[in-house]
Amino acid sequence: MVEFTDRESVERWLEERPQRVAIALAYRAALRVAPEHLQFRDELDELSFSENARLSVLRAILISQVAAISRRKSEYLAKAARNAAHNAYVVKATVAAYSSATTATSDVAQASELSTYFIDFAEGPLELEAYISDATFLAGQDVTMAESRVASLLNKPVYLNEQKKNDRVLLQSLYNLAIPPRSQWSFWAGWFDNAWNGTSYYPSTLLEKIASIPNEHWEGSDAPEKIAAKIEAILGAHRLAEAINALEEQLITLAKQPIYLGNSDNHDGQHPLDDTVPIQREQLALLREKIATLKEELRKFDAPDETPDPRLIDLVAHQIWDIAKKIGFYCGQKIDIGLDAAVKTAAAAGATMGVATLTVGPTTTIETVQNVAKAAAQFAKALAGG
Known part of the structure; x- marks a missing residue:
């Protein structure tokens, strides 16, 4: 059994696996910490995270999910990932940016490095333990074993187990605050909840169509409304x-x-x-x-x-x-x-x-x-x- 002791050991292991493995780990890591990063506050304790920034985070993570689900390479999806990563960087949504950047690159070594950045970003033992747990779940005797278990990993909740229920409830409450109960966010609320719990309410082909919406629709002050309509x-x-x-x-x-x-x-x-x-x-x-x-x-x-x-x-x-x-x-x-x-x-x-x-x-x-x-x-x- 592979043992991961530090970031470098995970990175070396990922470099010998298909890129889809690194993408899956990055996607789940970003999903796990997204609620906290959607709650940026200013000095007056007011939410300073704009709706466009929120949309950039959700889009970046969605693209990573689609790339992790799909076994085929799509240049169109890679282009969408590059755009999503750029937009997330602009709004300082670092976790989402790295998630999409892992998808966008065509270099396995770079994808492995980007994916393991989440170990550095882990803000508590729960997040670090969960990332290592995911990597351990995918570890096998040969290179192909890890990729074959990606689908099973994506159907697992992002939290660790019932003993971590309090941590999960805390993050869930943050998520509920992060995605407003307004019509333009109704899809995202349902999608996030399903992704969070490892359920597959939406078919992958439908998610891929949403992830592939052209970049111009994701930009502008009315982007949330435009994307909701699409x-x-x-x-x-x-x-x-x-x-x-x-x-x-x-x-x-x-x-x-x-x-x-x-x-x-x-x-x-x-x-x-x-x-x-x-x-x-x-x-x-x-x-x-x-x-x-x-x-x-x-x-x-x-x-x-x-x-x-x-x-x-x-x-x-x-x-x-x-x-x-x-x-x-x-x-x-x-x-x-x-x-x-x-x-x-x-x-x-x-x-x-x-x-x-x-x-x-x-x-x-x-x-x-x-x-x-x-x-x-x-x-x-x-x-x-x-």
């Missing part, structure tokens, strides 16, 4: 894509399952309630057409030289909502017909009404259709600036 659009696109995927899965299932009358556990000898009403087929065909339109707008959102049309997306959202209502009305008619026939069948057989049931596939789809409409409307609102 993040809301990214989240909106993600929610819409998820809603569409869920609907398409249900439509595939629905196409394979006719509507049956009788015992829901056994369709043998039963007759499907054939889809003889044209509105059902027409509305489902129209729904697929509208979904195709939304998917094209989502493609434009991810394209560097194209822009989705929020007015078109909002229009399609309303159209899909109308389709959901028409499908619901149609399914209601089917259920009425089916239940009436089921009651007669049960009576003729001398059975109780509870024996005869109706399984209607489309009714389970209506809510999913509505979810797409809601997600599309929210995405359109975010694109239009709220």
Whole structure:
């Protein structure tokens, strides 16, 4: 087992490992001490840390997290890390600057040196012990073992154990003060909390999109508001894509399952309630057409030289909502017909009404259709600036 006795021993060990290992250690170290560094105060005991400075800290740490999660090298992300490191240096957010600088460099030796600077910055035994604990967790018999354990490390809370609960609560209270409960900080509050506790609420692809927002949006007096709007659009696109995927899965299932009358556990000898009403087929065909339109707008959102049309997306959202209502009305008619026939069948057989049931596939789809409409409307609102 590797033993780390000082900063130099950690640095030598890191130089023989992939850069991702150094980045992971720097990310967690910066995350651990960020609450304290977000609480700079002036002589009047007033918070002197501007909102732009706070944003610079959070951005720098986010970029380090994305780089630690991802196994692929991205020049665009490295450029974003360089910008984030510069901005953090400007506002004297040293820990965040070193975190991003570890990501930005292409030199493993330099990354190792930058990562171990956190040992010097440790302001108490808790922070130093936690850094060494992380490094020890990654230590293995060969070079590849450390990188293979990075994912497991990122899913661990940044605090050490239950015995350190008081220290963790103290830092948590500082974090709560550091990120104001205002709308432009809502994403950051949730993200920080998840990162702090080693949970993965947001997928890595979504975090990478946020980390890759161009540098000009992170600068200026209105940077927090601009970034909040960009993040809301990214989240909106993600929610819409998820809603569409869920609907398409249900439509595939629905196409394979006719509507049956009788015992829901056994369709043998039963007759499907054939889809003889044209509105059902027409509305489902129209729904697929509208979904195709939304998917094209989502493609434009991810394209560097194209822009989705929020007015078109909002229009399609309303159209899909109308389709959901028409499908619901149609399914209601089917259920009425089916239940009436089921009651007669049960009576003729001398059975109780509870024996005869109706399984209607489309009714389970209506809510999913509505979810797409809601997600599309929210995405359109975010694109239009709220």
